[in-house]
Every structure is written in C-alpha cells, then in structure tokens.
Amino acid sequence: MTLQYDVRLIAPQQTLPLRKKVLKPFLSEEECVNPGDDLATTYHLGLFHSNQLVAISTYILESHPDFSAGFPYRLRGMATDETFRGQGFGQILVRHGVEFLKEKRCDLLWFNARIKAFPFYERLGFYYHGPLFEMKDIGPHKTMYKVLVPK
Template identity: 30%
Template structure:
C-alpha cells in the first residue's frame, strides 16, 4: 500500500460508499475541494483506492475531513497511513494543528493516534450522525 496525493474525483467512490451510504444522490464534490490549499490523499493497493482523506488549510490550521476506508480493508492500517501522511503534510506546510469533526464511532481511532477529543457531541446535517471535535497539536 502507498499513500499519494490525488485529485478530488479520486475520493468520490469511497465518499459515496462509506460516508454517504444510503443517500440517493449524495453530493461528492464538497466546498473547498478545489482550493489550492486543499490536498486529497488516497491509499492505493494493487491499483485500487482503498482509503481517502481530505486536508484543508484555513487560517494556519488544517481541517481533516472525508476520511474513509474501504470496509474490506478495515483494521489493516489504511486509516493510520492516511493520518500519518496528512499530519506530515500539515507539518510541512506550517500548520499549527489539525482538527476534525470526528464521528463518535471513530473517537477511539483518533485518540489512539494522539488526537484530543473535546466539546459536546453534535449531529452534522450532512450525515445525521453524532460527532465530536478532535484536535492534534503540531507544536
């Protein structure tokens, strides 16, 4: 498996299947996807995209969003590899921290990778699922 920067359209299949499953016509091209300060990463194995994440630099901070792993690849380090690549990218561009609206079901994963979970639980309109703020300090 290798993690590489990709165009936003390479994220769409997993965004649809994993993050927007059940939606009839989900919007897969998200605000900020085409900004020059946005980077999309894909984990590739045997020519197939098995994981994706999107990293947006805004006001010195990087927002992680659209993190998804092919369900057949869960538990095999795909998400960890994407986080490592994204955090290294955030450091390289001089960000102060990384933050994400993390699904409650993924909080253990983020904690395991050094993220601090804070704030109250909230539901996003896009997913209807509970989330909390996850932050990783790059200092």
C-alpha cells in the same frame, strides 16, 4: 507481514466514490463534494494497495472558531473501504497526512468525528473539544484536534 501500499496526492474527483460508499451512502457522488475541495490550498491523499484506492483523506485550510492557530487545516472525508478496514491503512494515511501538513508548517489539524471513529483517532493522539453534537442524516459527532507545530 509488511503492508504494501502507496500514498499519493489525488484529484478531488477520485475521493468521491469512497466518500459516497463509506460516509454518505444516502447522497449522490456529486453531493459528496465538500466546499473547498478545488482550492489550491486543499490536499487530497489516497492510499493505494495493489493499485486499488482503499483509503482517502482531504485536508482543507480552514480555521475553527474555538482554536487559535496560525495555519490550521481541517480533515474532511476520511474513509477506508470496508473491505480493507482493520489492516492499518487508515492509520497509515492519517499519519502520512499529519507529516505532510507539518512539512507545510500547519500548526493545528481539527475535524468533526463520528462516535464510532473516536477510538481510531484517540489511538492517533487526537484530543476532544467541546460537546457532542448532531449532524443531520449522519449522527452524533465531536470535534477532535491535534497540535502539529507547537507555538
């Protein structure tokens, strides 16, 4: 069976309901806004299935102090609606985001991943960096990364 979907750029506000529902249910939608969401260099991607937004990801131009990169992006707010998990939509969206960033000449994509998402990102070819750390109200995380354009 072929998945029917459409990936496209969306407005920052369109990410907020899923960010709240999936990632930060203890916050209001307004509190789920990330610093940098409104920058011209920030990209918000949405995956639509049957005209319903089922997965989101945000890519913010941001360096990490431990990585040497010329044009690094940070993945923030990756979320797939629980109803649509396990169907491949999240992987499709991240792969699309990686290809999109490669076209922009991004050389490194990094993010802080929750423990339960480790296998998901490992399957997509991301690597771990540094120790496990705690994020208030959310739980343990580890930085993960992928080199997109070799130096």
